[in-house]
Amino acid sequence: MNDNMRPLPIPNDEDREFWEAARSHRFVLPRCESCGHVWFPPYAACPSCLSRERAWVEASGRGTIAGVARFHRQYLPSFPPVHTVVLVQLSEGPYVYANILQSDPSQAAVGQPVRVVFEDVTPEISLPQFTLAPAD
């Protein structure tokens, strides 16, 4: 899927540190220095108390599949059908979209445990992705 038309994030002031960490295959989340809230996507201010003092904490990289959608129609040139997208609830709470890599996406089901892996798409961008994990 390493093609020229694939939509990719353009890091900005809010999330540059997130993408720099991802490039070195570290999955980090912003945590509020004031109230301890952990959130994603990495908005500049804490959505709970609006403090702008945030620290980047290493996430567990573990989560649970909260939804599975299989695209049978092609919307984006880079993703021919059948294309599987999952919604993962991180063990820290926030939700992220992902694809299932390093295991069979057709086996993805709601409630399954997953763990983060990284997909190196360009020299600048590595995407957090997930693989099906055995239950703890």
Added chain:
Amino acid sequence: MTNRSVSRKTAIVGIGSTPYAEMYRAPGNCGTALESALTATAAAIEDAGLRKSDIDGVMVGGLPNYESFMLRAGLTDVRFVAYYPRAGRLCPLALAQAAAAVESEMANYVVLFNAVEFRSAGRRFGESEDVVRSGRRPTAHMETSYGLAYGMSTPGANYALAYSRYKSEHGLADDALGAVAVSSGQWASMNPDAILREKISIEDYRSSPYIAEPLRRFDYCLVNDGCAAYVVTTADRAKDLPHTPVLVASTAGRATIREYYASEDFWAEACRSLKNDLLDGIGLTLADIDAVSVYDNFSTSIVWMLEGFGFAAPGEALARVADGWISPGGQLPVNTSGGMLSESYLQGWNNHVENVRQLRGDAGARQIAGCRTILYAGLSAVPAGDVLVRGD
């Protein structure tokens, strides 16, 4: 607008729409959203028994700007103007604003509408056309949790993600959701203005293609062009107008903004809040509701609204829908025009025009006998609802 002191003080006195089915059959010849707006608002003002010069409030929905409309409609010197670039989800809150405007004498007669040109403009809600046409790499926006980078696009796929969890949690069969589309088709078969008037069977549903699995084509609303409009005034002024007034008994909103669109509890908490504001606050109960109207962007919305308001226990709505519960002749009529799945996708505004028809007793073959109270609700980023009652 949730307490007894403001309830039933304002009324919808005129309705107007474009001919949805006729326009759908001839998409190249159906005019712009602006023309649709002119057609539907003129019809609504006439239906109210008013002249254009009586209108002193305008609320423009859906169009790229309001001046273009007001110039062509000859509504250039009104006292009250509001603008909803995206009026769909906010439809009950737009009605609340119109009611507040007339109740507080900011205007005497407000015309409000939603006008769209989705189909003729080739809109597919998948963000693919922009990508293909521009030849540029699209940006993965943070607000969607970088979804595009993963091939995550379209509102339907967000509802597919949510329904996959609902289906799993309640152990539902693959075709369980099809009962909603079957019911919608039955209602639409009695509506001459409905775009999809063909009744469909559960077998038709099963053989229709997946779009974002587990959702099939019949689970998605239509994409079409047109306009739905109404005129609002005070209950006192409504007494002098030709139709039985349809009173606004309550309105309410409860935003549920999420990066992944669908609510983690299938909007249960939002529905609880809406029910409290729409019904409990004015002394109504579910037993008072003669028909239900839902922003049916996807068939799932009907399921989650019925469960969220407590018409059915969680996980139990679809079994009852399959038994004809919400179909013609059923105990709880839902979306009697065919709604956005089968009549027209005017984003809740067409549903309201239907609700006024039902409360007036003007719904033809699909008329609900003795219909006096209709509950409307939409579940999306901004869940909102209203209760309309017959005013005599």
